[in-house]
Amino acid sequence: MRILENYIDLDNIENILVTLSKNYESIINSDLAEYKNQTISAKIELDYSDKINAEAIETEMGDITVKITLSYFRELEAFYKTVFYKENPGFYRSISAESYFNESRAVFYLDLMLKLSLSVFILHEYGHIYNGHLLYIMKAKNLNSARMTNNTYEEFSTNTIDSITYQSMEWNADDFASTRLISIFTHDDNIKILNLDNSNCIKSKEHMLFIIMFSSYIAFALMGLGEKKQFSENDFRLKKHLPKRFRAKKFIRNLIEAYNHFNEKTEFSDNQLLSAVESTMETWVNLYKKIAENKDNWDTSNNTNELDEEHSKYYDLVEFHYLNKLPTILEPFERLRTLM
């Protein structure tokens, strides 16, 4: 089932990351230039630590860095190379909406989905930068640099920003990423460009929405949506990020909302779209973990308490803070506001 040969070499990976990031930066900068007559330029780095998948760093001197870890890139690469293997045509069929496997088209979808999954976190980090989160942390904590990482297990130290504000900023960065993914990739011109050499791999705008939802959900699922926790964790209210099952669901809901905002409204209901994405993509990820990595502790039945009533009540509180308090907190620091 797994294809281990032909790993992408390091120069190529750096090239992919820098090209993607700089493309996004120039698109977002054109909004910033129009709005505030400013632009930013971030340094894009491939990081070799294996605990986190992405981070954003900003200093008071104005140096900005976005890091993506090699281990995360490799995980996406191994996953997609495995599920798009010709002897596993089910995955190809569910992505392409075609009946028969076609190798050159499979390579197109693999390349697109790998880039979209990476972009979930690249754009999330840009969200921290453009929405002014790092500038706010520097000011609030009287620091000369600030750093936000996408390490889900990280907890608060006693001298940091209050947890609900921090979690709201993470929520804001996810919304920034999902909104930009939709506005960029469902744009008519971009679909035309993608279809130029690949005889209509993207069948429609809605097909593109599905591919974005699938790739995003896979990015979250590979972070451990269905991984049984080894030990009982401390209070979820004290973590920097909200639990993954909630984050992933919220991300997909925001993709749908953004799609309906920027395009003609989709004929599918939110719940139809969510159920088409959640169970199918997580099942592929858990199956991959079981077969390719011999991990028996990945299952869709794990961590479902993250969506129970007790958790949901807390998410409502964070949402209230996000919608009603965060805009005022960030107002002096934000470069741009999330589009919707």
Ligand SMILES: [Zn+2]
């Ligand atoms: Zn973050």
